[in-house]
Amino acid sequence: MAEKFRLEEQMVQRMRTPLVWSAVVGWIGCFIGYVIDAKQFHFSYLVSIIYFLSICLGALFFVMIQYVCTAGWSVVVRRIAETVMRNIDVCAVLFIPVLIGIPHLYHWVHPEPNDIILQKKAGYLNIKFFVARAVVYFGIWVLISRAIYKHSIAQDEDGKAEHNRRSMKWSAPGILLLFLSGSLAAFDWLMSLDPHWYSTIFGVYFFSGSAVAFVALLILFSMYLRKRGVLSKEITHEHYHDLGKLLFAFTVFWAYIAFSQYFLIWYANLPEETGWYLHRQEGSWLWVSLLIVFGHFLFPFLALISRIAKRNLKFLSFMAMWMMVMHYVDIYWIVMPTLSHHGVHVHWLDVAALLAVMGTLGVVFVSRLGKNAIVPIKDPFLSESLHFENV
Amino acid sequence: MGEIYGALAMFDTPEQIVEAARRVRERGYVRFDCHTPFPVHGLEAAMGLTRSKLPFLVLGGGAMGVLAAILLQWWTGAVDYPLLIGGKPYFAMEFATPVTFELMVLFSAFTSVFGMLALNGLPMLYHPLFNAEIFARVTDDKFFISIEAIDPRFDRGHTVEFLRSLGASEVVLVEE
Known part of the structure; x- marks a missing residue:
């Protein structure tokens, strides 16, 4: 049973090779870009790391929800989700360039002398506290994801149901902690790009997009495995x-x-709040805003509403791919207007940063996936999941 | 004996009724139904039930809700009695969206509840099957198949004989 549910070494190799290339090319590009235009590099890199980190956080959320609900249906895909979630520790290392780039990225580091609002916010928005908070956020996420992952792997050996119970105990407070810390992280890393602007719902906005992107990735990766038998x-x-x-x-x-x-x-039409949206209607940003309204909601809403669409694997894969792209556009649309005010300026560094982070995370993901069984083989709910049927 | 509603067969186990339902369908009966004390897995497939039309009705109901809400807000606010409030436009999708969303949900909910009742014929105040004494055990531990007399293949003698051959512990004819 254990052997049957383990990826073949050959297959791991085949997945790893393009990812290694992606990482090598990406990091060389990032390095050259950093030397040429450090500001552009930091912005492109921020989009990329936030994009992939959000997917990992989406995975953490997904896994904890499964444990809290003692979900049976999802056990066959849970190991994939757990392995994505486990990559938060790599994200923590990959986040260091963002901390180095704080002076390039965040306007609150060097406010105008007469900017009273930023003076009042300085107690929260300062480099030391910003870094300390980032350490705490990652600390919480790595702690929870490692604990749950460890229990799941240990269960492959001894098959004890106790592991499910322990993971459940991690998950219940974990969800609460994830939402609090993730919400604050979204405030820090994305919302403070425009330090005068504020929106209390911003963290939830970030999380809802992350959940979409993660489920899309889970569908795509399962389909990738399916194609290879x-x-x-x-x-x-x-x-x-x-x-x-x-x-x-x-x-x-x-x-x-x-x-x-x-x-x-x-509705309120207050100047300190509308600015953020006004920026995103300037020049070609307007088209990106409209693309998000139609592409991130109206099109997928109509396309995925029917049962037939959701059971057609080719169509579902296309929609999953589409949503992953739209989530990237969403993050890009949140970050980039801070750098290029008057319109979209796609830069080759955007691609390089994407390749670098994707390759690095991908390599670790694949080798972790290859080391263990690809489903939790001794989970007590595995049989329920294998025989699951929609009514 | 008055008009015959149909034949009613009693079975002892869920496995038996799934198998019996499949055989009844294969025989070509179309006006038949199964009655069980609890949902039996796989029975819909054995009976050859297709999926309900209800989702499409609900889709239509939801679309009607969207249309009604937009028309209502546009006509009252921008045509019939234009009133400037807080410098906002007479009509804009921004403020119309919450009401549109709510009416879509409301119309969808109404369509699903009343559509469900219309499709399954509830509430039903009288059903001939309750004339059969053995049918009382449908809420306890027995499983039943009824074949209606209006089924083109129905024939008193043959149908009762056929139901017995499926392993029914009792078969009765039910009066209208």
């Missing part, structure tokens, strides 16, 4: 149908939050 009988149409439902649900939830944020600012 791995878990093709275990992850059935029923599981894809349910993942499709989650993809749809989180997309709608994202839209609900995104609209709630926009709606209140539109």
Whole structure:
């Protein structure tokens, strides 16, 4: 049983090679870019690391929800999710360039002398406290994800149900901690790019997009394995149908939050709040804003609403790919108007940073996935998951 | 004996009723139903039930809700009685969205509840099957198949004989 659910070494190699190339090319590009244009590098890199970190946080959220609900259906895909979640520790290391780039990225480091608002915020928005908070956030996430991962791997050996109970005990407070710390992290790393602007719902906005992107990745990676004959009988149409439902649900939830944020600012029409959206209507940013409204909500909402669409694996894979791209556009749209005010300026460093972070995380992900069984083979709910059917 | 509603067969186990339902369907009966004390896994497939039309009705209901909400807000606010409030436009999707969303949910909910009742014929104040004394055990520990007399393949003698051959512990004819 254990051997059957382990990735073959050859397959791990085949997945690893392009990722290694992606990392090598990406990091060389990043290094050259950093020398030429440090400011551009830091912004491109911030988009990239936040994009992949958000997916890992989405995985952590997904796994904890499964434990808290004692979900049976999802056990066959849970190890993949756990391995994505475990990569938060790599994200922590990859986050160092952001901390180095604080003076390039964040306006609050050097405010104008007569800027009273930023003077009042200086107690919170200063480099020392910013770094300390980042350490605490990552500390919380790494602690929880390592603990849950360790229990899941240990269960592959001894098969004790006690591990599920322990993971559940981590997950319940974990969800609360994740949302508090993640919300503050979104305030720190994304919202403070425009330090005069504030939106209390911003953290939820960030999280809802992360959940969409992670479920999309889970669908895509399962389909990738399926194409190569791995878990093709275990992850059935029923599981894809349910993942499709989650993809749809989180997309709608994202839209609900995104609209709630926009709606209140539109209605109140206060100058200190509207600026953020006005920036994003300048020049070609307007088209990106519209792309997000239609591409991140209206199109997937109509496309994924039917049961037939969610059970058609080709179509579902396309939609998952689409949502992953849209999540990148979303993060890009949050970060980049701070750098290029009057319109979109796609830079080659955007691609280099994407390749660097993707390659690095991917290599670690694949080798971790290869080291252990690809499903939690002795989870007491595995049998329920294998025979799961939608009514 | 009055008009016959149909034949009612009693089975002892869930496995038996799934198998019996499959055989009844394969025989070509279309006006038949199964009655069980609890949901039996795989019974819908054995009976050959198709998926409900209800989702499409709900989609239509939701679309009607969207349309109604937009028309209501646009016509009252921008056409019939334009009133400037807080310097906002007479009509804009920004402020119309919450009401539109709520009416979509409301109309969808109404369509799903009343559509469900319309499709399954509830509430039903009288059903001939309750004339059969053995049918009382459907809420306890027995599983039943009823075949209606209006089914084109229904024939008193043959149908009762056929149901017995499926392993029914008792078969009765039910009066209208």
